[in-house]
Amino acid sequence: MPTHKKISSVSELHKFLFEGLPVRGMVVRLTDAWTEILQRRAQSSTGAYAPPVQALLGEMVAAGALMQSNIKFHGALILQVYGDGPVKLAVAEVQSDLSLRATATVQGPVADGANLSAMLNLKGQGRCAVTLDPKDRLPGQQPYQGVVPLTDGQDQPLQSLAQALQLYMRQSEQLETTLVLAADDKVAAGLLIQRLPIEGAGNLEAQGEQSVEEQQEHYNRIAMLASSLKREELLTLDVETILRRLFWEEKLQRFMPHAGETAPRFACTCSRERVGRMIQGLGETEAREILAERGAILVDCEFCGAHYRFDTIDTTQLFTTAGDRPPSSSAIQ
């Protein structure tokens, strides 16, 4: 059905529950947050993404925002896909305040219309990793990471990111999830439907007299409605229209959307201090070799395109004063 409704130009994320049923849902539409990522890439030395890579990365950003809001994790949710195809690595990172960034490293030509498998999983080495990196990580504490292959139980390559993430949710969170994702050069959007964990399994009254079978039927019905949403509809329709068309027979309990001030938005976490720590990590010998060869250490942020330059004096400071200055003055501006 064609639509002539005006699409809002700001990013938003909406949460809802199916009243009386153990099912929740979420819709995200990233407009300005997504185009900012694309524009920064187009202006970088690597240039704009090929359309299939753009679509994959947009779907990752939309999925990352949905997953971060779903678990409300205090820290960064990092979604990565990597493998043995022309796309070496794609990363989407979403913080708990829904600020987000994304980048992809492409090492070969990507054919028009290439799917997930053609981009990342030519020889079955493709993986999808979800990392939860706590904001205030204690010394020695490791981020949590879950990894799934980009193949199904029968070793068949998965065709889409949504399939890989549904697999991840089932394996790592034991939650049945339906995801519809889509992205183009203007919008990155996603719909998530998830069966809520049953509290106190066996206690039927907790779910209003519904048997486990009945609950499963409700989830199946809602999941099927969600799956009927077409890519094109997800990209072009506003959130209200999507929810009305899919779930007009269901009772939805809506929550305050993340829009305006609290909307998902682009932000990069890179800084000169972090780049300095990375150079310290290289070690003084290697840093001096780069200086001797190129005159300065130049680092470009892959996520936002920021340029960082460390000359001989900056680099000497990194390796001579790191240990004997108080931490507050160790940031190099």
Ligand SMILES: [Zn+2]
């Ligand atoms: Zn950056």
